[in-house]
Amino acid sequence: MNKSKFDGFVNRYNLGGEIESVMVKSDDKNLSVRMISDDKTLLGDVTVVGGEFPNGEFGIYTTSQLKGLLSVLDESITVEEVTGALKFSDKKTKVQYMLAAPSVIPTVPDLKALPAFDAEITLDDDFVNKFIKSKGVLADSDTFTFTFKAKKGEVILGYSSINSNRISIEVDATAKEDIEPIAFSAKYLKAILMANKGSKSSSLKISSKGLSHVSFTDGDYTANYYLVQIK
Numbered sequence: 001m002n003k004s005k006f007d008g009f010v011n012r013y014n015l016g017g018e019i020e021s022v023m024v025k026s027d028d029k030n031l032s033v034r035m036i037s038d039d040k041t042l043l044g045d046v047t048v049v050g051g052e053f054p055n056g057e058f059g060i061y062t063t064s065q066l067k068g069l070l071s072v073l074d075e076s077i078t079v080e081e082v083t084g085a086l087k088f089s090d091k092k093t094k095v096q097y098m099l100a101a102p103s104v105i106p107t108v109p110d111l112k113a114l115p116a117f118d119a120e121i122t123l124d125d126d127f128v129n130k131f132i133k134s135k136g137v138l139a140d141s142d143t144f145t146f147t148f149k150a151k152k153g154e155v156i157l158g159y160s161s162i163n164s165n166r167i168s169i170e171v172d173a174t175a176k177e178d179i180e181p182i183a184f185s186a187k188y189l190k191a192i193l194m195a196n197k198g199s200k201s202s203s204l205k206i207s208s209k210g211l212s213h214v215s216f217t218d219g220d221y222t223a224n225y226y227l228v229q230i231k
Contacts, residue, residue, distance in 0.1 A: 001052035003077045009048045012223045014063045015191035021061050021105050026053040034108040042188045044225040054081040061100035069095040117205035119175035128193045134167040135190040143183040148175045184227040192225050
């Protein structure tokens with residue numbers, strides 16, 4: 001398989017180190033993973049078609065360590081399961097990653113009943129770049145706030161009911177009615193946008209019930225992320 005294809009899969013769930021422990025599942029068609037953040041405000045799933053990976057379920061406890069091991073390999077690699085481990089190899093080098101027991105991997109709950117989404121924001125390159133830069137400028141802003149009034153949508157970093165340092169980004173958004181300010185994790189959205197930059201299809205949907213859904217499709221990759229409202 002191509003190492004870059006597997007790297008793309010890992011980067012989309014690892015989110016720059018925000019998600020370390022996951023169960024990776026593989027069958028004859030897909031490689032997939034479901035994940036949850038330590039603070040339980042981010043859930044998601046990532047799937048890539050193909051991948052030439054052994055069938056089964058594999059406990060990855062420290063993704064950053066796996067990425068480090070893979071960095072020494074060339075682009076064309078083979079993957080095989082050995083006792084308690086995955087072995088990755090190119091023509092001259094082999095690396096082995098020890099697997100973790102499923103019991104030490106965080107359990108990801110099923111999202112059985114999603115609320116209706118009241119608004120949708122267009123994730124064009126302009127918004128993605130501005131949001132990433134804005135989060136860098138206001139690094140201490142834990143949340144981004146979305147509001148929709150008079151047919152105008154805004155994403156605000158540094159939002160407060162009193163005067164504050166803030167950045168307001170007008171967004172191309174649609175909504176059935178006005179939406180009062182609602183906040184979600186800014187660091188996770190930044191990590192999500194960076195991991196999926198350049199995707200062919202993307203959207204950010206927001207429910208006033210307290211959930212947002214960020215989705216991407218790019219070639220063989222499909223990624224979904226759910227952010228829980230932060231109050």
